[in-house]
Structure formats: structure tokens, C-alpha cells
Amino acid sequence: MDVENIKRACSETLVLSLLAEKKMHGYDIGCEIDARTKGYFSLKHGTLYPVLHRLEADGKIEGEWVAGGADKPRKYYKLTKAGEAYREQNISAWQNFISKLSIFVKELAK
Amino acid sequence: MTIQEYLKYLECNLDIPYPARRDFLSEIESHLDDFIRNYREKGFSKETAIEKAISELAMNQEILKDLDEVHAPMVLTGLIGTFAGYIEAFHVAPQLIQKEGSFPIWFVSEIALSTSFVGMLVALFTLVIWYVLSAKAERIEHMRVS
Numbered sequence: 005m006d007v008e009n010i011k012r013a014c015s016e017t018l019v020l021s022l023l024a025e026k027k028m029h030g031y032d033i034g035c036e037i038d039a040r041t042k043g044y045f046s047l048k049h050g051t052l053y054p055v056l057h058r059l060e061a062d063g064k065i066e067g068e069w070v071a072g073g074a075d076k077p078r079k080y081y082k083l084t085k086a087g088e089a090y091r092e093q094n095i096s097a098w099q100n101f102i103s104k105l106s107i108f109v110k111e112l113a114k
Numbered sequence: 115m116t117i118q119e120y121l122k123y124l125e126c127n128l129d130i131p132y133p134a135r136r137d138f139l140s141e142i143e144s145h146l147d148d149f150i151r152n153y154r155e156k157g158f159s160k161e162t163a164i165e166k167a168i169s170e171l172a173m174n175q176e177i178l179k180d181l182d183e184v185h186a187p188m189v190l191t192g193l194i195g196t197f198a199g200y201i202e203a204f205h206v207a208p209q210l211i212q213k214e215g216s217f218p219i220w221f222v223s224e225i226a227l228s229t230s231f232v233g234m235l236v237a238l239f240t241l242v243i244w245y246v247l248s249a250k251a252e253r254i255e256h257m258r259v260s
Contacts, residue, residue, distance in 0.1 A: 029141075029144070029145075030141060030145045031144075031145045031148040031149065048170065048171070048172035049145065049149075049170055049171050049172070050171045050172045050173035050174070050177045051172075051177060053138070053141075053142075053173075053177065053181060054177060054180035054181050054183075054184055057138075057181060057184045057185070058184045061184055061185075069137075075144070075147070076140070076143060076144045076147060077140070077144065078141075078144045079137070079140075079141045079144075
């Protein structure tokens with residue numbers, strides 16, 4: 005996880021966690037993040053695209069165009085094996101980060 | 115602003131290679147369509163739905179710059195592909211037609227390497243040169259035999 009860039013790391017973890025469940029397209033990902041965090045991580049949808057394209061370029065996710073009948077084709081993303089490993093590594097890094105931060109804040113509150 | 119005008123604005127402000135740029139714009143178009151459909155179902159007029167969709171997407175200069183950075187390695191690969199195409203077309207192709215069957219393999223490799231539109235064009239140009247030179251060589255051979 006790129007703790008140097010918390011915002012990006014956070015978006016990556018949210019995206020990877022959703023894609024671990026099922027393949028999704030950009031709009032769905034944005035709406036799901038909003039719905040599941042009850043608006044806490046209400047991202048402007050445009051910010052998802054550099055994240056999605058970076059993960060795709062790194063081979064962590066894979067994009068696939070799917071024709072939607074009367075609708076225009078949509079690009080669905082799914083997690084790759086490398087992406088799954090990266091997601092687990094990411095979650096573990098976040099847990100470590102939160103635990104360290106929490107210890108630090110508790111110490112200060114004493 | 116219409117969707118097409120907005121997509122044109124994005125295209126003008128993006129610096130990523132052609133196939134990736136086209137795919138990205140299609141992706142954004144379908145994203146906007148979903149937003150618009152959602153707002154229309156909530157009772158908004160078409161114009162307001164478009165306005166809200168563009169605002170929700172919020173594709174600002176910072177995001178476009180981020181996308182350019184993500185695709186920067188592809189631009190480099192495209193330039194390498196273009197350079198390889200040039201070398202093939204003008205230096206390797208004339209020699210390779212002497213060895214029957216070897217050139218198409220080079221051509222396919224070139225296509226696989228080229229991620230830029232220009233690289234693709236050069237690769238196609240290479241194939242045309244190879245075809246023309248092969249035909250010429252065959253005619254010379256035929257004239258020699260007869």
C-alpha cells in the first residue's frame with residue numbers, strides 16, 4: 005500500500021474490495037462505494053478512472069467490454085490473481101496503519 | 115453543454131495515445147448515460163440531467179493529468195513501436211523478402227508491440243512495402259525463368 009499517498013491508497017482499497025465480489029463498471033463502483041459507506045467516501049466519479057486505469061496497467065484488474073443490448077457497451081473490471089494478492093496485502097497494511105495510528109492517538113489522549 | 119461537446123472537451127485535454135483515448139471516452143460516455151438515466155428517472159429534465167451528470171463526474175484538470183501519467187508508458191511504447199516500424203519499413207524489409215516467410219512474423223510482432231495509432235499505420239505501411247517488393251521479386255524471377 006502506498007501510505008505516502010493515503011487518498012489514492014484508500015480509493016484503491018475500496019475499488020479492489022468491491023471487485024473481489026463481482027465484476028463491475030465505473031458507474032456501479034462509484035455508486036456502490038457511496039451506498040456502502042453511507043456517503044462517507046462519496047467520491048466524485050471521475051476520480052475513479054485514474055485509479056482503475058492504473059490498477060489495470062499494473063495487471064491488478066482486467067477490463068472487458070460488454071455489449072448491453074440497446075445500451076452502449078460498458079467496460080467491466082474484474083480482479084486478477086495479482087490483484088487479489090495485492091488487495092490482501094493492502095488490507096493488512098491498512099490494519100497495521102490504523103492500529104499504529106490508534107495507539108499514537110491514545111497515547112496523546114492520556 | 116451536450117454530452118458530445120463535453121467528450122470533445124475531454125479529448126482536447128487528454129494526452130494519451132489514440133486507442134486508449136477512444137476507449138476511455140467510450141467508457142466516460144456510458145458512465146454519463148447511466149448518470150443521466152438515473153436523474154431522468156428521478157424526474158429531472160434532459161438538460162438538467164446532463165448538467166448534473168457532468169458535475170457528478172467532475173473530471174477536472176488534475177484527474178486528466180493523472181490519467182496522462184498512467185498512460186505515459188504506453189506513449190513511450192508507441193514511440194518505440196513507431197521507430198521499430200520505420201526501421202523495418204526502410205531497412206529490414208528489403209532484406210527480409212529474400213528469406214521467404216520470415217517477414218510476416220516480424221510484421222505481427224510489430225503490430226503486437228505498437229500501441230500507438232501512428233505505430234499501427236507504419237506497421238501497415240511496412241506490410242504494403244513487403245507485398246509490393248515481394249510481387250516485384252516474383253516478376254523478376256518469372257522473367258528470368260521464361
